[in-house]
Amino acid sequence: MDIDKENVVQAVVIMDTFNGHFSPICDNKPMGLLPVAGVPLINYILESLSNGGVGEVILFCCKYGQKIKDYIRKCIEDKAVWSVSMDVQVMMSDTCQTMGDVMREIDAAGLIRGNFILAGVNSVTNINFASLLEQHKQTCKKDKGAAMTLVYKKLAWEHPLISADKPIFLAADANTNKVLMHQKYKQKSTEKTISLPLEIVLNHSEVKLHHNLADASIALCSPSVPPLFSDNFDFQTRDDFIHGILINEEILASSLYYTLLKGHQYAATVTNWKTYQTVCRDVLHNWTYPITFEAGTFNQNNYITMCNHIFRAKSSTLSRSCSLEEDVLIGANTQINDNTIISKSMIGKNCVIGNNVTIKGSHIMNNVVIKDNCTVVHSFIDDNCVIEEKCIIENGTMIASNVVVEAGSHLKGNILESTEVEREKTLMKSTSESTEWENESSGSGGDDFIGFEKSWSDSQSCYSSDGSDESSLPDSPVPEDTNIFLQEVIDSLARGYEEKLKNDYLILEINSSRYAYNIQLHEVNFFVVRALLSIPVLAENKNVVNTMKDILKYFRPVLANYIKTKSSIMDCLRAVEDSCIKCEWLDGKAGQILHLLYEADVVDEDSLLEWHQDLQENESPIANQPSLVKFFDWLEEASEESDESD
Amino acid sequence: MSLTEGPVKELDDKFVDLIGKFVSDIKTGKLKGSNNVALAMVTLLETIISDSQNATAYELCGAVRAAGRRVISALPHELVAANVARRMLRAIRDENRAHANQSVEASGESLQRLVLAAGARRATLGSAQQDLREPLRDQIAELRGELESSISSICGQAKEHVNGDELILTYGASAIAERFLRAAAHRKYKLILAEGAEQSESHAMANRLSAAGVSVTVISSASIYAVMSRVNKVVISVKAAMGGGAVLAEAGLHAVTQAARHYCVPVLALAPLYKLSPVHDVSHFNAYAAPHTALPYERHELATDNMHVYAPMYDFAPPDHITLFITNLGGSSPSYMYRMLSELYDLNDYVF
Incomplete structure (x- = not known):
């Protein structure tokens, strides 16, 4: 062709x-x-x-x-x-x-x-x-x-x-x-405004x-x-x-x-x-016409259309006394026995549904056997499951393939997996409207369902790094990815310092980890400084300030690469604050570190003063450290002196 | 051996691919309009016939039947394709019979011969073994010629049915009704076009007719009954004309013919012969389209979740609602349609 x-x-x-x-x-x-x-x-x-x-x-x-x-x-x-x-x-x-x-x-x-x-x-x-x-x-x-x-x-x-x-x-x-x-x-955001x-x-x-x-x-x-x-x-x-x-x-x-x-x-x-x-x-209601629930098969018209959007495969067998109410799809070779009531449900191929079963709002896949007197409401049952007699399955229960549910079980919003029910997670709070078709009381429905709950937290973690999420860094517990990123930066810097690698390579390394963990630029500034102050050499060494001096001297180009603008300086200072709180080897040495940074021209005076003000306003634990107070006294004196000399 | 008793013939892979192509062309909308579908089906069957290894009547019938069955199962609503396959089967049978009769030295028609020939007519295909491809070629050409000319021959009759100063009503947009009405444009009649489910198409058709010099009034389908008392004739196109004289047509047509019947307004159904289908049970024929014409999806809110919205595609108008079928052979009354059916198709081919 x-x-x-x-x-x-x-x-x-x-x-x-x-x-x-x-x-x-x-x-x-x-x-x-x-x-x-x-x-x-x-x-x-x-x-x-x-x-x-x-x-x-x-x-x-x-x-x-x-x-x-x-x-x-x-x-x-x-x-x-x-x-x-x-x-x-x-x-x-x-x-x-x-x-x-x-x-x-x-x-x-x-x-x-x-x-x-x-x-x-x-x-x-x-x-x-x-x-x-x-x-x-x-x-x-x-x-x-x-x-x-x-x-x-x-x-x-x-x-x-x-x-x-x-x-x-x-x-x-x-x-x-x-x-x-x-x-x-x-989902279900309560934000009332759009900017x-x-x-x-x-x-x-x-x-x-x-x-x-x-x-x-x-x-x-x-x-x-x-x-x-x-x-x-x-x-x-x-x-x-x-x-x-x-x-x-x-x-x-x-x-x-x-x-x-x-x-x-x-x-x-x-x-x-x-x-x-x-x-x-929607598929059942023909909104997708001409694509129907017979999509993909060459032979069409294998289903018999009944009123109320009920469709059954020609090869399915219905008992005379069973009643299909509305929105029902019954697959090929499925057998439905006496006095069974089905509404708003999809039933797959080769299923056997027993007598006096009630199925509402549920999705039942292929080769499922549901024995007599069961009730299945708002649930999902995957392939090859067997539901024994007199079970009640409701409230968004998910049953994965090949599960046998014992007779008389009462499942409420549980998730069952694999053959021998190895793991049974029960919902902390199982509410009714989780897997419903329609939730009349929309307030209580929805996100209580474990399927949602779990997935939402997942997707939030991938969202946490996109600018819209403004939870400021030092306050919130550091998310997983950023923690790994910090560790990687620390490792790179430590290795770089030990092996005296070129600063350019280190910058490249940091940048590539940044992309790998999807870190925003301002976070990178923060973490680089944070990592600098957390290099293991510091913790091991007795004379922290001297070592610090060496390190800063060595990493000057790295810092110059990241700390350029005013906002990056603020990031840097916040990192210093964070480090001083978290790392014991820096305890009480905030002033000295700031002095070193100031002398190395990494931070400027205005930012320092601004930051100092912030510290006092927020009542940061390091605001009243003697070394810090001493540093800012010195800074003010120095500035006055320089003013005078002008 | 009668054909219906024989095993279902398996089609060659290359034919299956051809049919798949045909089906997908229709599904993707490359092939539109019943006339085009009919012509494409003829081409498809012609390829199958001319490429068959064994061209005896039995083999050919089997191949065509299998192809027809396959097309129908994939496109249950394309009745035209099935009709063409039936016509083709009839052609093969006729050709076979002609050959069988030739072998019995023909010496003028006699009553006795006609009685004897009835046996041959009862369709035993196994006896003759000659290659039917050559004679079938003429039959296929004839069929194709008929399909190509059917619309123009129906439109040629427009002058007989539409007279000056008449008020004609038509429902929905259709290519054949448009050509029919256009052919009678010089009669200076007035047209009322009741818009069907696809309003935009109806409006486009009204525009084109108006450009052709017909005075057109578009009304909503709700006011059909109100204007019917003034209407002189109703002209409709059909999806299928059935053996009993009933028609299957665009949804909403039943209301039109019912109103016409109430006011005793004649209803002309434009039905080319390829639309004549030997189906009687229409219950499973009705298909549902997307119900956006009834209720737009945007309006579908939580509160309306328990609601069922339907948009059936076809309507069934019983035989007593139709006054006259206009086929390419001329006008015929609904009660005569069964006869047409037996002339066009072989009784054995009604059900594939």
Whole structure:
């Protein structure tokens, strides 16, 4: 087959979400194979890409690449519709930890020929990619620096896709759709205000503000995007990229655009269990038409449509006395017995549901056996589980694959894993509305669920370093990454001092660790000084001040590199304060250290005085140290003298 | 050996790929419009027939049937593709029969011969072993010619049905209704266009017709009943014409034909013959589209979570709502449609 390679639309699908939102269900299987409304997630994106006119797809797997590869091969053998029109490549790399790594890898491999589509495996959409890409190309013609067009879907503010995810605030130029500001809030953020820089309003004739957008995690990218990721090591996620571009728009010579989807186009991302349920429901309610819960299969119409959005596979068996209420999907060869009531649930293939079972708001995967008189409410049961008689499973219970639940168990918001229930984590506070379809009492729902709880703390740690989080450094307990960074800097400096390495190399070393741990510049200043004062030589040596003098003399170029501006001097002084409090070998020697720094011209007088004032205001423990008081007395005298001599 | 008894034939891989291409073309929207789909299906079947290794009637029937079945299973709503496959099967059978009759030395028609020939008509395909590709080529060309000309021959009848100063009502946007109405533009009739589910398409069609010199009034589908008393004729296009004389058409059509029936307004259904489908059970045919036309997704709030929104794609209008079908062979009444069906397709091919 001879395809004109130049005109083939390319898409990159990132097959991992790099978070544990779907733990433990996705602990041992790839995200792409998590069934949404009975179909593995990957089918939705592949089918929509194929329907959207994409010719070549690169699936980038960081984990379980082989499983994805096998699945894709099987699909191609089964003649899935997308396999005809699209060339699907699976790329694997175990070393990638973030989306940024993936993009750098793609850049290194040189796979991208032109504008391309970047999507996550968790996107469910029915948009026409080719026309959107065309739109992006038009934007590129007008603005050479256009790097990315972000795709958003406008929703009602109360919609679960927004309330269960991080809300976005977006400010954009109304005429060109250029993104001027992009801010992601935490889930259920209580912030009442939005601060909009004045120049945004002053520099543009018309500015659009959006607060009710759902991120489809789909972007149309220019060929410049992968190199941008390569040039900026601190771009870890797409949000980092967006922030980086917006902050350094001039330096990187790139800009971002956005587009809103029209009425019939649907796009959503499965980011956590709540959005999972919302997306399942939307698929069942045909919002994703023409992509249905039969996505990816060649043969359509295997389901019988009943009223109230109830669909059952033709090969499923229903008892006459069972009742299906609404929003039910029943997979192939599933058997449902007498007097069973099912509503708002998805039931997979080859399941056997016994008599008098009640299933509400739950997701049951394939090959599950639920015996008589059980109740399953708002829960998730993975493949091959057996639920014995008279169990009650409710409140967002997650049961991973191959679990046997004993007869008469009562599970409330528990998470069960592996065959013999090795680990059973019970929720500290198990509330009811955690994995519900709809939470009427929205106040108590949501983030109490362990799936969320855990994942949120995770994602916060990766957010803690992006400027928006202004928790000032000395007060807050130092986060994990920064601690490691500090240790690395100390090690580098100590080694440098012992082996008398060149200062230039040390700077390089510090910078590279900075990128590795995603440390902000002002934090680097802080930590370098902090590390200088914590070099083990100091602690071992009796005469601290003399050693300190040597060290400062030796590391003068390093300090000069970092401590240049006023704010960096303040960082430096704060570091001195911090060190003097924390390191016992510096106890009572704050004054001497400051003197040394002052003599070495690292800090200037004005900053010192300002800092001194701060210390007194904040009642820092070192403010009244005799050596410090002595130093500032001396400083004032010296300044008066110099004034007089002038 | 009758065909329906034979085992399902496995298609060659290259044919499966061709069908996959066809299906994906339709799904990606490269192939639009029932006429284009029908023509592409003819091309597809022609390739399959001419590339088959064994071109006996039995083999060909099996291949075409398997291809048709595969297309239907992937595209259950493309009835036209299935109809074309049925037409092709009929062509193969006819050709086979003609060859069988040739071998029995033909010497003029007689009543006795017709009775004897009935046996051959009962479709035993196994007897003849000759290569049917050559004679089928003419049949395929004929079929293609019919498909290509069907719309223009329907539009050629426009003058007979649309008269000056009449008030015509049509519902929704459709290519064939647009051409039909345009063909009668010089009659100086007035048109009321009731907008269908896709309003923008209806508006675009109204614009084009207006540019062609037709006086067009666009009304919302809610006011169809109100204007129906003044309307002289209703012209609609259909998705499928069924054997019983009923039609499957764009959602909302039933309201139009019901109103027309109430006021005894004649309803003309424009149905090219390739839309004539031997299906009777339509219950599973209705598919649901994205319900954004009923309720935009932006309005979908937490409070409305328990709500079910439907947007069915098709509507079923019973035979007594249709006055006349206009096919490419001329007008025919709904009660005659079953006859057309048996002329076009072989009884064995109604169900694949």
